[in-house]
Amino acid sequence: MVLRADVYRPVGQRCPALIFRTxxxxxxxxxxGTFALRAASAGYAVVMQDTRGRxxxxxxxxxxxxxxxxxxxxxxxxxxxxWCNGEVGMFxxxxxxxxQWQAAMSGHPALKAIAPNVTASSYHHGWVYRGGAxxxxxxxxxxxxxxxHNAGRDPSVPSSVREALIDAxxxxxxTARVLPLADHPYLDKVAPYYQEWLRHxxxxxxxxxxxxxxxxxxxxxxxxxxxxxxxxxxxGTLANYAGMRAQSPVGDRQRLLVGPxxxxxxxxxxxxxxxxxxxxxxxxxxxxxxxxxxWFDRWLRGEESRDPSVLLYAMGANQWRVSDSWPxxxxxxxxxxxxxxxxxxxxxxxxxxxxxxxxxxxPDSYVYNPRNPVPTLGGALCCSPVHTQGGVYDQRPIEARxxxxxxxxxxxxxxxxxxxxxxxxxxxxxxxxxxDWTAKLVDVGPCGYAQNISDGIIRARYRGEVPxxxxxxxxxxxxxDLGATSTVxxxxxxxxxxxxxxxxxxxxxxxxxGDLPGTSTEVVSALQTVHHGGPALSRVVLPVVPPDAxxxxxxxx
Numbered sequence: 001m002v003l004r005a006d007v008y009r010p011v012g013q014r015c016p017a018l019i020f021r022t023x024x025x026x027x028x029x030x031x032x033g034t035f036a037l038r039a040a041s042a043g044y045a046v047v048m049q050d051t052r053g054r055x056x057x058x059x060x061x062x063x064x065x066x067x068x069x070x071x072x073x074x075x076x077x078x079x080x081x082x083w084c085n086g087e088v089g090m091f092x093x094x095x096x097x098x099x100q101w102q103a104a105m106s107g108h109p110a111l112k113a114i115a116p117n118v119t120a121s122s123y124h125h126g127w128v129y130r131g132g133a134x135x136x137x138x139x140x141x142x143x144x145x146x147x148x149h150n151a152g153r154d155p156s157v158p159s160s161v162r163e164a165l166i167d168a169x170x171x172x173x174x175t176a177r178v179l180p181l182a183d184h185p186y187l188d189k190v191a192p193y194y195q196e197w198l199r200h201x202x203x204x205x206x207x208x209x210x211x212x213x214x215x216x217x218x219x220x221x222x223x224x225x226x227x228x229x230x231x232x233x234x235x236g237t238l239a240n241y242a243g244m245r246a247q248s249p250v251g252d253r254q255r256l257l258v259g260p261x262x263x264x265x266x267x268x269x270x271x272x273x274x275x276x277x278x279x280x281x282x283x284x285x286x287x288x289x290x291x292x293x294x295w296f297d298r299w300l301r302g303e304e305s306r307d308p309s310v311l312l313y314a315m316g317a318n319q320w321r322v323s324d325s326w327p328x329x330x331x332x333x334x335x336x337x338x339x340x341x342x343x344x345x346x347x348x349x350x351x352x353x354x355x356x357x358x359x360x361x362x363p364d365s366y367v368y369n370p371r372n373p374v375p376t377l378g379g380a381l382c383c384s385p386v387h388t389q390g391g392v393y394d395q396r397p398i399e400a401r402x403x404x405x406x407x408x409x410x411x412x413x414x415x416x417x418x419x420x421x422x423x424x425x426x427x428x429x430x431x432x433x434x435x436d437w438t439a440k441l442v443d444v445g446p447c448g449y450a451q452n453i454s455d456g457i458i459r460a461r462y463r464g465e466v467p468x469x470x471x472x473x474x475x476x477x478x479x480x481d482l483g484a485t486s487t488v489x490x491x492x493x494x495x496x497x498x499x500x501x502x503x504x505x506x507x508x509x510x511x512x513x514g515d516l517p518g519t520s521t522e523v524v525s526a527l528q529t530v531h532h533g534g535p536a537l538s539r540v541v542l543p544v545v546p547p548d549a550x551x552x553x554x555x556x557x
Contacts, residue, residue: 003070004056008036009045009083016087016300017045017078021071021099023054023061023146031267032092035289039091042293044300045083049074051099053150061150062193064098064123064210071103079110086110087300091292093117093226093266094233094383101212101240104221113253113299115292117226118263118382120236121243124207127233128197130507131481132462133436134518136176137376137505138232139197140184141387144169147191154190161186172387173375176505181518201517202467212236216243222253222299224292228261229315229454229485230272230391232382238484241310242326255295256326258486259283259313262390263382273378273391275451278318286320311553314419315453316443316488321550327420328549335539336495338407338532340364344499347399351407353495353540361533366403366500368435370509370523373502374404378452379440380483381506388506395442395450398498405499405530408444411492419486419550420543422454424497426478427536432526433469433514434461438503439480441540442496443489450496456482457507459517469514475531482540497540501528 006026009015018039024030026048036046052070053061079086088110090100097119103111120126128139148165151157164186168175178184182198200206208214223244227237241256248254259265260277269282279285291307298305308322323329336353338344342362344351351364377398381390399406424439440455458480461467470476489495502509511520532538 001052001058003049003052003058003074005047005049007045007047008040010040010043014083014085015043015045016089016296017047017084018296019047019049019074019078019088019090020092020096021049021051021067021074021090021103022092022096023051024095025055026050027055031264032096035091035292038289039293039296044296047074047078061146063095064102067099067102068106071099072106072108075103075108075110087112089113089115089296089300091115094119094263102210104219104223105212105215107218111221113222113224113296115224115226115295116240117266118228118231118233118237120233121212121239122207122236123210124200124203126236129201131457132201132459133457133507133510134181134198134201135232135506136181136508137172137388138382139194140176141169141172141384142382143187143191143194145384147187151190157190161189165190169386173505176508179511179521179523181508198518212240213243216247219244219248220250222250222295224255224295225257226266226288227258228263228265229258229313230260230262230380231265232263232380232390234258234380234483238326245325253299255307255309257288257291257311259286260315271391273389273393275392277313277315280320281313281318308553312419312486312550314417314486314488314550316490320553321486322553323550327543328545330546330549331420332544334542334544335537336409336497336542338497338530338538340407340532344405344407345402346404347396347406349406351405353407353409353497357537358533363529363531363533364405365527365529366405367525368403368501368512368528369525370502370511373504373509374398374401374438374500376503376506379455379503379506392451395440395452395498396448399450403500407497407499409495411446411494412489413491415491416489416495417545417547418489418542419545421484422482422543423541424456424480424482424499425537425539425541426480426499427475427531427538428478429473429475429529429531430460430470430526431472432512432524433472434459434510435470435512435526435528436460436501436507436510437478437480438500439482439540440498441482441485442498443487444494444496446492453487454482454485455503456480457503459510475536499530501526
């Protein structure tokens with residue numbers, strides 16, 4: 001089997017090599033083309049390679065499975081070339097970040113530094129699933145786009161299959177409504193891994209063997225992790241930085257950069273959805289490519305660097321900030337409690353949010369009908385506007401729905417700096433044996449514009465360490481991971497939390513039947529009840545940081 005690559009390098013000298021392994025076609029250079037040419041001009045040999053079964057490379061593409069082996073062999077080939085001095089780094093984002101981490105897990109001694117951008121740590125609960133729910137918009141949309149490309153390069157695939165793939169991709173979100181989830185027969189020949197993902201809804205050996213976090217203590221690479229607050233893989237970016245920092249023998253060689261970006265953040269400026277975060281927020285204004293080159297100069301050439309360990313963009317304040325760790329030192333996790341008089345439904349309901357502990361209060365309820373799910377409107381998504389549009393959008397159309405509970409604080413008198421992981425603790429009951437609970441953190445401006453900050457989901461059966469259906473009517477505590485953020489709620493703004501049971505097609509619809517995940521052909525409605533009085537302290541937990549937790553970023557430092 002042959003993996004094909006192009007090499008861009010200085011003439012007549014031995015130099016460090018930077019490897020870019022991609023399933024997205026190396027020949028056009030793509031989004032990383034300018035960085036590749038800039039690196040070659042700076043004295044690096046840049047190797048642009050198609051992964052197995054993609055582009056011009058031989059074999060069959062199966063996501064994740066062969067990247068350790070192929071990454072090791074590629075590095076081995078590169079260091080054997082007369083133009084390589086034996087020092088190797090890797091770069092790229094999304095799946096091109098997968099190829100970096102898997103190569104690092106292979107343990108090749110020549111790999112000294114990587115710069116993974118917007119990529120995952122666990123391919124189960126970071127790539128395919130989240131909170132136990134299937135990330136349908138991304139998983140199916142991404143698979144369809146890759147499968148259509150593979151079908152076009154394989155003469156054995158009938159033209160009818162290629163046409164079906166294109167029609168399915170163009171047909172979102174209706175394509176995502178197909179039940180059962182695996183009922184896409186045109187994928188069987190060109191992307192059988194999609195069915196395999198659905199056969200493994202739980203974290204088992206299939207996923208564990210690929211999990212980056214299992215190897216933190218064994219990997220000795222310097223890693224520059226880049227991510228975006230509105231990227232679907234933000235959790236993996238943060239986990240890889242924190243895990244390597246704490247467990248790797250070279251924990252002091254880790255770096256983190258997070259901007260107010262969607263998945264394509266390094267290559268797109270403002271706006272992010274409908275929000276302008278300011279001219280300084282773009283990767284171009286920051287010169288993120290230059291930061292990465294200095295990173296490789298530090299670890300492949302031994303040059304000194306004064307770049308910060310953690311560089312974050314604080315939304316709301318619209319400024320870059322520096323810290324020495326993540327999460328930030330001095331973080332206070334504040335409880336903001338849900339309140340109502342029993343009618344928090346819609347933006348015009350009586351839902352309230354405050355630091356005050358609630359007394360006896362009536363619960364809120366709504367009907368979750370999987371036939372009419374709450375639509376996805378922005379958020380941390382990937383990767384195509386055909387399937388879902390990520391970033392910031394005014395959430396008031398969502399908050400007008402009866403099946404969305406809305407809890408809003410009074411206007412703030414002082415700024416509130418929320419930087420770190422956000423979570424919601426929900427005490428709730430359902431008439432179903434299994435269902436979903438979703439939550440969203442929102443920043444409401446003085447004019448009413450409702451900016452989505454972060455969101456999350458929990459599938460009821462996966463609320464604990466062992467999968468378990470719920471007893472209809474029983475009040476259960478759920479913990480919903482809303483991901484992380486860095487945002488300053490400014491004076492006059494209000495904090496809002498939305499609670500519902502769907503976010504489609506970002507996540508698959510829970511059919512409420514209690515069937516094994518992905519197998520239901522029918523759906524039923526469920527009455528959902530959220531309790532927030534007495535001992536049922538439903539709340540959002542906000543990571544509030546003091547002013548001295550960060551310092552302003554100075555480009556000359």
